Amino acid sequence: MTYWKPLVPAVALALSTATTATAAQTGGPGHDAPSAPAVPDCAWHPLGHRSSNVAYPDTNSQYWLLHYTVREGLTIELDGRYPDARYASFASYDASRDSFTGPDGSPSVLTDHRIAPDRGSHNPYREHSRPGGKFTVSVTDRATGRRSTLPLSPAGTPEGAEGTVIYRVYLPHGEIRLPKVTFLHDGHRVRVATCDDALTADRSTSARDAAGTGPGAFSTAGEPARPAFARLGGSGLYPNPDNAYVATGFDAPPSGQVLVVRGKAPAGTTGDRARPWPDPNARVRYWSMCDNLWWGPGEVVANPMPDGTVNTGCRTDSDTRLTADGTYTYVVGTEQQRTTVESVPGVTFLPLSAATPTDKHLSILRNMLADPGFAEAIQQVPVGSGPARTGEVMGDHYPRAAYCDLTTLTISGPQACPVV
Secondary structure, X not given: OOOOOOOOOOEOOOOOOXXXXXXXXXXXXXXXXXXXXXEEOOEOEEEOOOOOOOOOOOOOEEEEEEEEEOOOOOEEEEEEEOOOEEEEEEEEEOOOOOOOEOOOOOEOEEEHHHOOEOOOOOOOOOOOOOOOOEEEEEEEOOOOOOOOEEOOOOOOOOOOOEEEEEEEEEEEOOOOOOOEEEEEEOOEEEEEOEOOOOOOOOOOOOOOOOEOOXXXXXXXXXXXXXXXXXXXXXXXXXXXXXXXXXXXXXXXOOOOEEEEEEEEOOOEOOOOOOOOOOOOOOOEOEEEEEEEEOOOXXXXXXXXXXXXXXXXXXXXXXXXXXXXXXXXXXXXXXXXHHHHHHOOOOOEEEEOOOOOOOOOEEEEEEEEXXXXXXXXXXXXXXXXXXXXXXXXXXXXXXXXXXXXXXXXXXXXXXXXXXXX
């Protein structure tokens, strides 16, 4: 049987979500005195494959987390500057670490091109302009009059519940300035300092989404089974609302073999610079293929190399070789097979884990911000669909996989490795 069941998280985040009150509560039940908000110890805990390799991160991006305690009347202001990057967004999450719809029906994600600039500034994701312009985002359940707001929590959330804002940046170009954070409640304004380690985590564009025990109980009968991709649903692992995913678990290829994955690539934006969206020449903002470990906290493959670099399991659209008709062919194998695989024209190598190459792995294909008219996008596949329905919707864009002898691949090329 093939591996295709959706992700089912079973372990909580490996990050502290505790908050501390930096000002004493001066009010309470039966009191009219205003009270200061409870605030986190610091703002923007880093999360990524270098700082904490959990939750199947895309190694082409960096994430920062801001934890808060839900309270009626609370507003969190984020004062920042537009980064020079392929993509950036803010998203808020409930206590189950899932995105949600706010009390007014608004989505809990604010993507770069939807963030209004402050007076006198410009948004490079709306118009051709230099990055660095200023913006202000409000995380609140109150009407503020501001255009750039995120819901604080779903309707009916009790006070004291946990909430999180995540700031995401994909493919940054140059320095990232993290937004300044201010908590406002009952007339009190409390500025929260940036975490000491917030900007010491991975910001590298050269290494171009929190923990679980694995993506579900997949069948192991008939190993190695032919992998088949299926549409993933909600995960409780802070999924990016702008992304949609298909994934498959697979057994490590037998000795002398590799796993070949082939499909038609969607047209995406390119590079690591901010540019206006929508783009008439692109069907998605970004896409990538990543190889991850099946068991454990959701690690993406990250193999240390003798020269001190890290060969990660993700390949972005810009790092993927395409044929003249826009088809990609990924070949998943060991680091020892890498040189041979990369000598084959038209293929892109993806590494198995060097530490545990014989363990089960998980392959994830992401589509970000698909054009509504792109009928074959992952976003068009009903959540939780199995391989048959997923392939029916995606058509030629569906990633098909098969094991193949490395010698056959080398001598006869990827076309000699039939995928269905």
